[in-house]
Amino acid sequence: MAPKSSAIGPLLLLLLLLAASVSALTLVSGSDGDSLAFIKKSCDSTLYPDLCFSSLSRYAASVHSDPIRLAWLATNVTIGRLRYISSHISSVRRTAVVGEGGREAAALKDCAETMGDAVDLARSSASEIGKLTAPSTVGTEIAWRVSNAQTWMSAVMTNEDTCTDGFAAVPGRLKTDICGRIRWAHKYTSNALALLNKLVSNR
Numbered sequence: 383m384a385p386k387s388s389a390i391g392p393l394l395l396l397l398l399l400l401a402a403s404v405s406a407l408t409l410v411s412g413s414d415g416d417s418l419a420f421i422k423k424s425c426d427s428t429l430y431p432d433l434c435f436s437s438l439s440r441y442a443a444s445v446h447s448d449p450i451r452l453a454w455l456a457t458n459v460t461i462g463r464l465r466y467i468s469s470h471i472s473s474v475r476r477t478a479v480v481g482e483g484g485r486e487a488a489a490l491k492d493c494a495e496t497m498g499d500a501v502d503l504a505r506s507s508a509s510e511i512g513k514l515t516a517p518s519t520v521g522t523e524i525a526w527r528v529s530n531a532q533t534w535m536s537a538v539m540t541n542e543d544t545c546t547d548g549f550a551a552v553p554g555r556l557k558t559d560i561c562g563r564i565r566w567a568h569k570y571t572s573n574a575l576a577l578l579n580k581l582v583s584n585r
């Protein structure tokens with residue numbers, strides 16, 4: 383038994399080295415044009431391809447035709463949208479006259495919480511994806527980190543839905559405004575999650 387099991391060590395090391403060199407290869411940068419074509423092709427498999435391309439193409443230079451960097455970028459862009467909505471909700475809570483027997487105010491308060499959490503979740507996801515770009519991240523650690531990032535981005539979508547649902551029984555201008563913004567962020571989140579999902583379906 384002993385000689386057999388001792389052969390596993392070097393084999394595992396070889397596999398890890400192979401995986402490391404493959405992930406290092408994906409970091410080799412192409413030209414911006416290649417990167418744009420890469421972004422276009424990747425975006426085509428998302429639910430909102432036009433929004434995907436228009437929101438990500440301006441950062442093509444930071445993508446280097448790398449699917450991990452693209453998913454990272456899409457998540458970063460989503461964080462920007464979520465933060466924008468979160469601060470909008472805060473300012474509405476400070477300034478708007480909310481009626482509806484307190485129901486509108488309650489829905490707004492719940493949204494402030496769920497969207498604040500959504501920002502944190504998306505940040506956790508982005509930081510996890512960022513760690514994937516380290517050449518030392520290989521094998522099962524990649525799968526584990528991608529899975530964490532997917533879980534957190536799915537939770538962001540759930541939080542967006544929770545905010546929208548909270549306004550279901552509170553029709554009015556505020557509902558239209560908040561739910562419209564959430565619907566918009568939802569598309570960014572969906573796209574980022576789709577690009578994240580591609581990381582595991584590609585491998």
Ligand SMILES: *[C@@H]1O[C@H](CO)[C@@H](O)[C@H](O)[C@H]1NC(C)=O
Pocket residue numbers: 444445451452454455458508
């Ligand atoms: C995402 O945001 C982080 C933090 O701001 C930044 O360091 C990183 O380069 C960004 N990633 C991409 C692919 O743009």
